[in-house]
Amino acid sequence: MARMIPPRIATGTSGGEVEVFELLKNDPGLGDYVCLHSVGIARHRRKDYAxxxxxxxxxxxxxxxxVKGGDRIERKDGLWTIGSxxxxxxSxxxxxxxxxxxxxxxxxxLRRNLDPEIRRTALFGWGVVFPGFQFSxxxxxxxxxxxxxxxxxxxPIxxxxxxxxxxxxxxxxxTDKGQPPKLEPSRVRAIVDCLRGDFEIVQSFHSLLNESQHELVRLSPAQFGVLDSALNEFNPRVLCMGAAGSGKTLIAMEAAKRLAESxxxxxxLCFNNNLGRFLSKEIAWSRSAVTVSTVYRLLTxxxxxxxxxxxxxxxxxxKSDEKLFDEAYPRLFESAAYVLLEENELPQYDVLIIDEAQDILSAPVMxxxxxxLRKGFSNGQWLIFLDDGMQSKVYDRMDQKVLAHxxxxQPATFLIAHNYRNPKDIVTEMCAITGVPIPACKRVINSKVDYRVYKDEAEQSRKLRAILVELxxxxxxxxxIxxxxxxxxxxxxxxxxxPDVGKQVVLLDEKTTVPEDSITAGTVAGFKGLENEFIILTDMSSxxxxxxxxxxxxxxxxTRARTKLFVLVDETFIQSRM
Known part of the structure; x- marks a missing residue:
């Protein structure tokens, strides 16, 4: 049976095309074929569109x-009449x-977009189908x-x-022309993807603190697969693993909005306050009925x-932070929850989505x-996005036993192995320093990491100001920035x-609102899950x-930088790096 794209025929399609669609779809001898229905041709030689x-x-x-359906066809004086x-x-x-x-x-x-030699490497043909009458x-x-x-x-067709x-x-x-080879399955897939590949365009959450800028981001097939699975009612639990820059937050946001719209x-939920604030802004902007919170604000x-x-x-x-988060908060929450349950005032959610979950997965919090969560983790609907690699060491809070549980x-489990955010030069340098394997990078711009070496704090301050003035x-x-x-x-x-550069420098960790025309500043840990075009990484020592x-x-x-990364380091950092 041929794979049909789309898998169902549209309402209003002519009876002849419906009949041919079913013939193609139901022939067991066409298992290696893919059939595209109703393919638009924008660059026809004789027509604006065909x-x-x-x-x-x-x-x-x-x-x-x-396909020509109906029960009659004639040509008279060069004019064709077709139909019933x-x-x-x-025509x-x-x-x-x-x-x-x-x-x-x-x-x-196909020659321009897939293979310049496509006429030598694939056989092209055409045919006319009259399913309703004999044409001799x-x-x-x-x-x-x-x-x-x-x-x-x-x-069989x-x-x-x-x-x-x-x-x-x-x-x-x-005509004395060469014979093209048979098409291998991988070649068939490549041609299908070129002609009618899956894609989806969704709007990204606002680039950091620039709410008027909306960037369109094309989801990759891997990301599209996660989103599609998240929206599948027969697949209530999703576990998505991905390193920095793999687009986990983008997928989580789009899934949250669509599930709420349903x-x-x-x-x-997320862990850090800065990410929580900006996710809340994105949800407010999209007018989706999603409750966004950091986990400890929710508990509080x-x-x-x-x-x-x-x-x-x-x-x-x-209490120390460790005892506060792992003992006091959960104990008080459970006591408060039972009080609210008795009064029927404890909110219940149909879907729980956790982003940056490596900072949240401890048994008391879960x-x-x-x-x-309605029906709890065992039987409820949830989507959990995390990086169980290097990012999990920042707060070092993830309990591997919870992840194993x-x-x-049996959630649908996905691993997004590509980096969609950072230029390859930045990713390669980061991997050389940390020892992390280099992922496949989708960004193509050349953007080397710009190191600026300082001897003391005063010199670091001067070099920071110089970078800001330069930008x-x-x-x-x-x-x-x-x-x-x-x-x-x-x-x-x-x-x-x-730094005095004529622009306000706003500390993210202390502000809930940020003026549009301002430079932002914060800690690396507090900026997890966020990104910006130009990142200046400071206070880096060997x-x-x-x-x-x-x-x-x-x-x-x-891995916070989308376009350019500057790193201010002491002299021994460069020596150790080499």
Whole structure:
């Protein structure tokens, strides 16, 4: 049976095309064929726009088929009349010239977009199909070998393709032209992808702090597969693994919006505040009914609504971060949740989506979230996106046992291995430093990492200002520039020596709103999940090369840049790097 694209025929299609569609779809001898229905031809030689009823691609070659249904056809004084008694149309061109005419722009398109030698490497043919009547007229305009009519309907339609192949190979011999080879399955797939490959265009979330800029991002087949699976009602659980720059957040956002539009209550969680704020802005901009929160803001809100806010405030002042996050928050949340359950005020969500889940997957926290998801993790609908590699070392909070448990729930599991965000030069340099394997990079621009070496903090401050002045003089928008520090905010170079360049430098970790025409600054850890065109990575020392945590900060920091990366390093960093 041929693979049909699209798999179902559109309402309103002519009866003749519907009949041929079913013949192609149901012939078991066409298992190696792909048949495209209703293919538009934008660069026809004689028309502004034309259409091929079917294009069949298989081992024997590529064939354009013109279908003429109805119960009558005539040619009188060079004018063709085709159709039935109640519905006819007239054409000077006729079905045979139509079929032949579709072949040439098809060849030209494949020559320009797939293979300059396509005429030597694939057999091209055409045919005319009359499913409703017998056509036995002879004419110099056509050979009867290219005709399929009611006499052929008792036989599998694959026999017609065998006849077309024999006819067009014979014509090549008669015109002293070479014989193209049979098409291998991989070649068939490549031709199909070129003519009618899967793609989807979705709008990206706003580039950092530049809300008026909307960028269109083409999902790759791998990303499209994850999104398609996430929207499949028969596939309620999805686990998506991907390194930095693989587009996990983009997929998660699009899935959240579409699931909400289908009427489901969607909870979308992440870990860090900056990512949570910008995801909230994107959701607000799209007007989708998705609840977006950081996981600990969600826990805090629930604890307070359950009447335990004062107790939470008390433990915050006495507990270490580790005990606060893994013990106090979950304990107080569960107590508050049961209070709210008794009052029927604990929200329940149809779908839970977690982005940057490597920072959230601990057993106490996941037990809390289990109470908010209808049917829980075992039987509910969830989508979890994470990087269990280098990024997981930044906060080092992921419990491998929790991940193993999620796998036992048999989610659809995806690995996106490509990097779609960073120029290859940046990715290659990052991998050389951290030891991470180099992924396949989809960006093609050349953009070397620009190292600036400093001796002390004062010199680092001067060099930071020089980079900012250089970018602004080149008319780079301030909103396209982000300064990141490998240290915490209090120890960062931009806190100690605020750069004066005529533009406001806004600390992301301290602001919920950011003026549009401003440079942003923050910590590497606080910028996880985000990106910008120009990244200036500061406070980089050779000590960072000696630990897993330091390598993870380098990994995250360097992979935030979409266009250009500057790195301010001490002298020993370069020596250690070499």
């Amino acid at each position: 259409e091929a009823d079917f294009i069949a691609i298989g081992p024997s070659g590529i064939y354009c088929l013109e 008694k109640s519905n006819t149309y007239q 000077v061109e006729g079905p045979f010239k139509q079929a032949q005419g579709a072949r040439w722009p098809l060849i030209e398109f 007229e002879c004419d110099p305009e056509w050979d009867n070998d290219v005709i399929y009519d009611i006499r052929d309907k008792g036989k 694959r026999i017609y393709f065998e006849r077309l192949e024999a006819y067009f190979r014979r014509r090549l011999l008669e 009427g489901k209550q969607v909870l979308f 809100d629930t604890i307070q609504r359950g009447g335990l806010g004062q107790e939470l405030a008390a433990v915050r002042s006495t 037990n809390c979230l289990d109470l908010l 999620l796998r036992t729930l 602004l003089r080149a008319q780079i928008p301030a909103s396209g 982000t300064i990141l520090s490998a240290k915490n905010l209090a120890e960062s170079i931009f806190q100690k020596y605020a 000590e960072m090369l000696k630990s897993d945590w330091g390598a993870s900060i380098i990994y995250v920091g360097m």
